[in-house]
Amino acid sequence: MEILNTALPFAPWVHPAKRRLPGVMPLKRADWLLVDDAYAAQMRERARLLAAHRAEVLAALPEAEAAAAELLDEVLRDLPLHGFTVTGAQVQRPDGVTVTPDPARPLWTLGHLLQADFCILQKQGDEHVLTGAVLCFPSSWTLREKLGKPLMRIHLPVDSYDSGMGARVQRMFDLMRPEQPLWRANLLRYTNPALFQPRAEFAPKDKSGAGDYIRSERQCLLKLPRTKAVIFSIHTAQLRRADLSAAQQQALAEIDRSA
Numbered sequence: 001m002e003i004l005n006t007a008l009p010f011a012p013w014v015h016p017a018k019r020r021l022p023g024v025m026p027l028k029r030a031d032w033l034l035v036d037d038a039y040a041a042q043m044r045e046r047a048r049l050l051a052a053h054r055a056e057v058l059a060a061l062p063e064a065e066a067a068a069a070e071l072l073d074e075v076l077r078d079l080p081l082h083g084f085t086v087t088g089a090q091v092q093r094p095d096g097v098t099v100t101p102d103p104a105r106p107l108w109t110l111g112h113l114l115q116a117d118f119c120i121l122q123k124q125g126d127e128h129v130l131t132g133a134v135l136c137f138p139s140s141w142t143l144r145e146k147l148g149k150p151l152m153r154i155h156l157p158v159d160s161y162d163s164g165m166g167a168r169v170q171r172m173f174d175l176m177r178p179e180q181p182l183w184r185a186n187l188l189r190y191t192n193p194a195l196f197q198p199r200a201e202f203a204p205k206d207k208s209g210a211g212d213y214i215r216s217e218r219q220c221l222l223k224l225p226r227t228k229a230v231i232f233s234i235h236t237a238q239l240r241r242a243d244l245s246a247a248q249q250q251a252l253a254e255i256d257r258s259a
Helices: 040-054 064-083 106-111 163-175 246-258
Strands: 057-058 085-087 090-092 117-125 128-134 182-185 187-191 213-223 231-242
Touching: 040 106, 057 064, 057 106, 057 231, 064 085, 064 106, 064 117, 064 128, 106 117, 106 128, 128 163, 128 231
Parallel strands: none
Antiparallel strands: 057 128, 085 090, 117 128, 117 231, 182 213, 187 213, 213 231
């Protein structure tokens, strides 16, 4: 099933200086969350996945409980800035659907409110560890394999994520301030337009770059003020390669030539 955006709502990779890893930039706190033109269709797919594939898209360790509750509180506070109406114990989404937040199921609730996936990372020893997530739209990875793993182990299949990169990212996590989120966006090519694309850690991957679909993830980092957990949110947008803007088409060609 195709769920496509009419245009990419973010594309920092158009600018060469923003393509270098880790490529993070400061973000206004009010702009951390995002609703785009694929909202209604993506939310229907998220509801389907949370019902039919719950064990694959939702998981948390006991130590994530307080951080998940705090994350839900932060999101509920920010929702009115993005077209939601919060009245008492109910939230009306931009597509008209009403959701009743469940404090006992904060990640499940988030999965029914926003297009983004949310991962909870908590400092354990020298590294941040993935302790919980709602992950409806994985891009070639699985929550089952990554849960409970530290950042370096999570990125083991990623060649560019070496010890030097790992040290820079960990330092960035340690120095983050709750009032200053960070963000970046990647650029992926897919032949299959499904948003739910789990893949085992070392399974073969098509690296030809010839896919007709361009998939981009707006990846944000936010440190929670009370628990100090770092939230990694992933907002996925996707369209056909032919529907990129002229500037995006040119940038994609430059990236392909330099690969």
